[in-house]
Amino acid sequence: xxxxxxxxxxxxxxxxxSHFPHLEALRATLSTALYPIHYLAALxxxxxxxxxxxxxxxxxxxxxxxxxxxxxxxxxxxxxxxEALFAENRRLRDLLGSSITLRDRVLVAKxxxxxxxxxxxxxxxxxxxxxxxxxxxxxxxxxxVMGQVIRTSPLTATVLLxxxxxxxxxxQINRNGLRSVAIGSGLINRxxxxxxxxxxxxxxxxxxxxxxxxxxxxxxxxxxxxxxxxDDPGSHFATVVAEPTARLDRSHEVLLVWxxxxxxxxxLRARDAEDAFATRPASxxxxxxx
Numbered sequence: 495x496x497x498x499x500x501x502x503x504x505x506x507x508x509x510x511x512s513h514f515p516h517l518e519a520l521r522a523t524l525s526t527a528l529y530p531i532h533y534l535a536a537l538x539x540x541x542x543x544x545x546x547x548x549x550x551x552x553x554x555x556x557x558x559x560x561x562x563x564x565x566x567x568x569x570x571x572x573x574x575x576x577e578a579l580f581a582e583n584r585r586l587r588d589l590l591g592s593s594i595t596l597r598d599r600v601l602v603a604k605x606x607x608x609x610x611x612x613x614x615x616x617x618x619x620x621x622x623x624x625x626x627x628x629x630x631x632x633x634x635x636x637x638x639v640m641g642q643v644i645r646t647s648p649l650t651a652t653v654l655l656x657x658x659x660x661x662x663x664x665x666q667i668n669r670n671g672l673r674s675v676a677i678g679s680g681l682i683n684r685x686x687x688x689x690x691x692x693x694x695x696x697x698x699x700x701x702x703x704x705x706x707x708x709x710x711x712x713x714x715x716x717x718x719x720x721x722x723x724x725d726d727p728g729s730h731f732a733t734v735v736a737e738p739t740a741r742l743d744r745s746h747e748v749l750l751v752w753x754x755x756x757x758x759x760x761x762l763r764a765r766d767a768e769d770a771f772a773t774r775p776a777s778x779x780x781x782x783x784x
Contacts, residue, residue, distance in 0.1 A: 599752040600634075601625060606650065610682055610743065615658040617641075619748060622649045627750060630710055634749040638716040638739040639663070639704060643750070651750075655742055656717065657682050664707040665717050667700045676702060676717060676736060682743050685718050687734035694732060696723050702736055712753045 607618035621627050623646045631643040633653045641661065645652040654661055659680040665687075666673045672694060676685045690696055700720045706713030718736035726733045 600749045601627075601752075603651075603748050603750055605746055605748065610655075613659070613680065615655040615678070615680070615682065615742075616644075617653045617655065617748075619651050619653060619750070620649070621750060622647045622651050624648045626752070627651045632711045632715075632751045632753075634715065634751060635740045635742075635745040635747070636749075637741060638718070639711060640740045640742060640745065640748055642710060653748070655682075656738060656740075657685060657742060663711065663717060664705045665702040666705040667696065667720075668703045669697075669700050670695055672696065673705050673707070674702075674734075683737050685736045685738060687720075687736060688731070690732050690734050692725055692730075692732045696720065696732065696734055698723055701739075712751065 601621060603619040603621040605617050606620050609616045609618075617640075619633075627643060627646050629643055629646060631651075633640045633642060639656060641653045641655040641658070643651045644654045656663055656676065656678055657680070658678045661678040663676045664673065665676045672690075674687045674690050676687055679686050685702075687696075687702075698720055702717045702720065704711040704713055704715045704717060716739050718738045720734060720736045722733075722735040724733040724735075
């Protein structure tokens with residue numbers, strides 16, 4: 495009987511609610527009265543979701559922080575490499591875009607070993623006889639003459655710097671063409687000029703270039719700049735000191751030079767032509783090569 499009464503009452507309320515708007519106020523009142531019960535009933539689930547979200551967010555943040563720290567460390571290591579590559583790229587641009595007007599064939603080589611002491615000033619480069627390097631070959635950097643090759647092996651070559659005490663280089667003053675010989679002093683920043691009379695037209699700041707005499711260095715390459723001219727009473731010649739314009743103590747790459755009219759350059763061009771012919775395809779422009 496109670497169930498029948500409850501079902502009948504429910505049906506009556508459903509029909510009344512669908513046809514008459516008078517129960518909206520009652521529904522709103524009941525909802526307001528029951529809100530605290532709904533809130534308390536949903537509170538455990540809501541707290542559970544909040545705690546789980548916070549824990550998940552903290553774990554995710556910890557993982558992201560760990561990944562970012564590792565990535566930051568890797569990027570710092572790469573940045574050091576990039577800085578070294580940037581410096582090397584800048585040196586190579588300076589070398590290939592040198593202020594020297596290169597009329598000859600050149601090859602870029604890197605320094606492997608440096609030996610700078612008062613008795614021997616030499617460097618070792620990573621190109622040798624297998625690359626066509628020969629004894630006596632001129633060596634430049636981006637600014638001026640550095641020295642010449644004195645020994646070769648298949649993969650490396652030893653370069654004697656112009657400041658070595660045993661090295662001499664025929665030069666001339668670019669301003670007036672006055673010729674002299676630049677002798678190494680054993681100091682990385684000093685050359686001595688020989689056989690210049692005391693009344694010679696020599697001034698501090700004059701640029702010395704290769705004269706081409708001796709057949710080793712092509713003419714016209716910068717060598718040094720005169721820094722001091724002294725009158726030694728005990729000598730018949732002036733004491734002239736010059737400073738090399740090449741960065742002998744800082745260069746990392748050098749240019750090995752072949753004079754275009756030298757036999758070595760001709761032999762190298764012939765070898766390159768043979769290599770180029772050997773690597774050509776079997777047909778070219780539709781014609782068979784025989």
